[in-house]
Amino acid sequence: MPASDADFERGGTAGGGAAGRLRDTEWDNPAEHAFDDCLEQPGSPKPSPILVAHNIERRFGGLIAVNVDTLEIQAGAITALIGPNGAGKTTLFNLLSGFDRPDMGEVVFEGERVTNVAPHVLAQRGMVRTFQLTKVLAKLTVLENMKLGGQRQSGESMWRALVPSMWRGQEQALEAKALEVLDEFNMVHMKDEFAGALSGGQRKLLEMARSLMTEPKLIMLDEPMAGVNPALTQSLLGHVKRLRAQGISVVFVEHDMDVVRDISDWVVVMAEGVVVAEGRAASVGKNPAVIDAYLGTSHAALSEEDGNG
Amino acid sequence: MDWSLIFSNTLRSGITQTAIIYILAAIGMNLHVGYTGLMNFGQVGFMAVGAYGVGISTSYYGLPLGVGVLIGLLCGLVLAVLLGMPTLRLRADYLGIVTIAAAEIIRLVVRYQKLKDWSGGTNGINGFANDFQEWNPLTPSAKYGFELGPLNLRFTGADLWEMGVGWLMVCLAVFVMWRLVNSPWGRVLKSIREDENAARAMGKSIFRFKMQSLVMGGLFGSLAGMFFAISNNSVQPDNYSRAFTFFALTVAILGGLGRVWGPVLGGVIFWMLLSGIENVLREAVSDEKIPTGIMDGVQVGQVRFMLVGIGLMSLMIFRPQGMIGDKRGIAIDARK
Numbered sequence: 001m002p003a004s005d006a007d008f009e010r011g012g013t014a015g016g017g018a019a020g021r022l023r024d025t026e027w028d029n030p031a032e033h034a035f036d037d038c039l040e041q042p043g044s045p046k047p048s049p050i051l052v053a054h055n056i057e058r059r060f061g062g063l064i065a066v067n068v069d070t071l072e073i074q075a076g077a078i079t080a081l082i083g084p085n086g087a088g089k090t091t092l093f094n095l096l097s098g099f100d101r102p103d104m105g106e107v108v109f110e111g112e113r114v115t116n117v118a119p120h121v122l123a124q125r126g127m128v129r130t131f132q133l134t135k136v137l138a139k140l141t142v143l144e145n146m147k148l149g150g151q152r153q154s155g156e157s158m159w160r161a162l163v164p165s166m167w168r169g170q171e172q173a174l175e176a177k178a179l180e181v182l183d184e185f186n187m188v189h190m191k192d193e194f195a196g197a198l199s200g201g202q203r204k205l206l207e208m209a210r211s212l213m214t215e216p217k218l219i220m221l222d223e224p225m226a227g228v229n230p231a232l233t234q235s236l237l238g239h240v241k242r243l244r245a246q247g248i249s250v251v252f253v254e255h256d257m258d259v260v261r262d263i264s265d266w267v268v269v270m271a272e273g274v275v276v277a278e279g280r281a282a283s284v285g286k287n288p289a290v291i292d293a294y295l296g297t298s299h300a301a302l303s304e305e306d307g308n309g
Numbered sequence: 310m311d312w313s314l315i316f317s318n319t320l321r322s323g324i325t326q327t328a329i330i331y332i333l334a335a336i337g338m339n340l341h342v343g344y345t346g347l348m349n350f351g352q353v354g355f356m357a358v359g360a361y362g363v364g365i366s367t368s369y370y371g372l373p374l375g376v377g378v379l380i381g382l383l384c385g386l387v388l389a390v391l392l393g394m395p396t397l398r399l400r401a402d403y404l405g406i407v408t409i410a411a412a413e414i415i416r417l418v419v420r421y422q423k424l425k426d427w428s429g430g431t432n433g434i435n436g437f438a439n440d441f442q443e444w445n446p447l448t449p450s451a452k453y454g455f456e457l458g459p460l461n462l463r464f465t466g467a468d469l470w471e472m473g474v475g476w477l478m479v480c481l482a483v484f485v486m487w488r489l490v491n492s493p494w495g496r497v498l499k500s501i502r503e504d505e506n507a508a509r510a511m512g513k514s515i516f517r518f519k520m521q522s523l524v525m526g527g528l529f530g531s532l533a534g535m536f537f538a539i540s541n542n543s544v545q546p547d548n549y550s551r552a553f554t555f556f557a558l559t560v561a562i563l564g565g566l567g568r569v570w571g572p573v574l575g576g577v578i579f580w581m582l583l584s585g586i587e588n589v590l591r592e593a594v595s596d597e598k599i600p601t602g603i604m605d606g607v608q609v610g611q612v613r614f615m616l617v618g619i620g621l622m623s624l625m626i627f628r629p630q631g632m633i634g635d636k637r638g639i640a641i642d643a644r645k
Contacts, residue, residue: 099506123512135507137500139567139638147493148500149511155493156513158521162488171493196641214512 027241031077031265038266040279040287043070050075050218050249051096051127056105058088058095065091066102066273073218078240078250080260080281083270084294089253090132092270093222096251097129098122110217124151126217130224132253134203136210138196142187145195145206146178147171149213178213185209185239201228208239219243221252225259237263257285269293310596313459315588320460322584323577325468329475330537332576334557335564336482337529342558343566344490345522346502348401351392351408352530352557357415357549358384359531360538364434369427374440378535385531388415389524397519404523412554420546433545441539445470471540478536479573482529487569489525498522499567533557559621565631567638574632582620586613 038044049072058066066088073079081089094100096107098119106115109127123129137145153174154160155167182188185205190198195206204224211219224240225233233256240263243250254260260267261281269277269284271293277284284290322328334352341347362381366372372380392411396404419428428434447453447466454463464472489495497518500508505515538544556579564575590609593599604612624631630639 097510099509118514120509120512120514123510128512129510131506131510135504135510137503137507138641139503139635140496140499144496144499148496148508148513150493151512153493156497158489158494158525161492161494162485164488164492167493194637194641197637210511 027238027245029241029244029265030247031074031244034074034077035266035280038278040277040283042275042278044072044278046072046074048075049073050110051251052108053092053096054106054108056092056095056102056107058091058100058102064273066095068092068105068273068275071268071275073249073251074266075218075249076244076247077265078244078252078263080264080267081251081253081270082255082257082260082267083276086272087270087293088273089270090222091273093129093220093251093253097127097220099129123214123216126215127220128211128214128216128218129220130204130207130211130222132222132226134200134207136195136198136203136206138194140195141192142182142195142198142206143175143178143191145210146182146191146213147174149210150174150177151214174213181209181212184242186235201232204228204236205232205239208236212243216248218249218251221250223253223255225254225256233259310589310592310598313461315585315592316459317461318588319581319585320462321464323581324472324476325580326471326475326536326540328576328580329472329479330533331557331560331579332479332572333475333482333533333536334530334553335560335572335576336479336486337526337533338554338557339561339566339568339572340486340489340498340522340526340529343561343568343571344495344502345498345519345526346401347397347519347523347526348405349408349523349526350405350554350558351410351412352526353534353549353551353553354408354412354415355385355388355527355530356534356537356553357412357419357546358388359534360544360549361415361419361428361434362531363535364437364538364544365428368429368434368437374438374539377437378539381531381535382528385527385534386524389527390520393520393523397516397523409551409554412549413551416546416549428546429544431546433543435543437544438539438542442467442470442542475536475540478532482532483569483573490569494518494521562631563621563624565634567635568631568633571631571633578632579617582617583613586616 034047038046051073053068053071055070056066056068057064081092083089091100095102098114098117101116106113108114109122109125114122137148153167154170160166179188179191182191187202187205187209190202195203198206208221208224224236228236237259240250240252264281267279267281267284268275269290276289276293277287279287334356337355338349338352341349359381362384363374363377366380367374367377392404392407396407418424420431422430424430442449445466447470449465449467451466452463453466453469456462497508497513500513501515501518509515537548560575560579561572562575563579564571564573587609590612591606594604594606594609630636
């Protein structure tokens, strides 16, 4: 198997050439043993959390949309956030990424308190997110979308913008990097298309690729597979695993349990704004609290009665 | 029908001072509306503070004209910051409401009779820019130019001087715009126009970029107002009414929003259209080709606006992207 090892090496270190893409399923998993000592219960402490939520609550009028005591997200791992519709997953995402502010509680990113920090500042610090409804910039080309993700661009100063020689070098480097990432996502041939002309699945890919341009430490994907055809889902899964292999932490919201089982190291289950369970994908499905959340209490009670009877 | 007169007048209207004023104002609005998605409906407010900034500082405070121009630009900057601070964090329509109201307030304040000594009240300020006429290297009353077949392209020295300075400013403005919108800065503006939250998620401070865009476009507006004031050697408060903003917006849309040359082309075509239709109608009425029962000379002014309106509506229906806009953008909008 020396050939495949070589392929793997190339994919893993260079961030994915053609060979890497073909061998999606063989990405290394640095988080394989990260959760060995973790208790499978809500709020369980992680060995090296990158993002921590303490006691955060968000109300919309009388409705408590999110009320999470403690949630720790392990660095370098893929964490899935699941739950039935209306469980508060997207609201929690918004609170964690700064797009919404909690009524109380605090969010800690890389050991620093970031509650009420503006979302663009969080993005600059390395926490980047995507949206449930993709937000590609329709009337910008794919390449322009990508280049927008570059951080600390000197040409984004209005005065320096007037003197191209002050930013052209950086722009060229950025373009080279954008093409490299697009190549990993098999999208180079579309670089001059308007992003608005892409299909739904391609937009998901573009949004993920664009997020990578910010060189994130933590990437938060809100339903990355929704509305994506099965073939593209496989390739998206490969990309997510590659991110983990590159040391990026991933949190994602998903409904498809097959996807969750396939790629997540850890699963957080929400229902009615509360974290009801945490654990590995294999065991969390058997947790009665999770069955309650998805199928309703009456069902659980019923099956218990059946068991007793 | 004197076709030579009609053609000459039409062509001249497209390149004289009025067109230049609208073009400069529309360049600013293009940056706001076309590139950043900022609904600025008070561009005339920026023009007014520019015009009054130079007018008051030179006439009331007796400062040199050059200093007055700098003060006019400063006024535009201050107005942009004042309007932007409370509104740029809100939804786009709030800026529209605030700008249109602010422009009206400015006009009503400067025409207020109790402030007559300072801003001239309803009479405005006159004769403060004599220096500008004195800097004219040409003889003001002499005729320059040439006749090209039936076209009469002769202008007085005074007009030619003003047009020269005006077109120089237009070229400068277009150059600045071209540099700005093709830079990473311009890319952020366009992304804000497309989706604020996406830009925010990419680590861009939306407020900062919107404010910069508002200031920059406002400065072009102030420049337009100052050129209006200085070339007429007069500021009249009622010249700075709401209609001006909407004509400037029309100019920007006609040429094509989100295109550097859009406002220039739009301004030239808009004034040629307006003047061409007026001249044809006027000649036709005086030749009695149109019966007075339908229209007389007094109504020509109104009818030309009706016809131009119909023309603009057809343009929006058949070519919604404007004359040089990008058709692909419209196709994407339709798909959304």
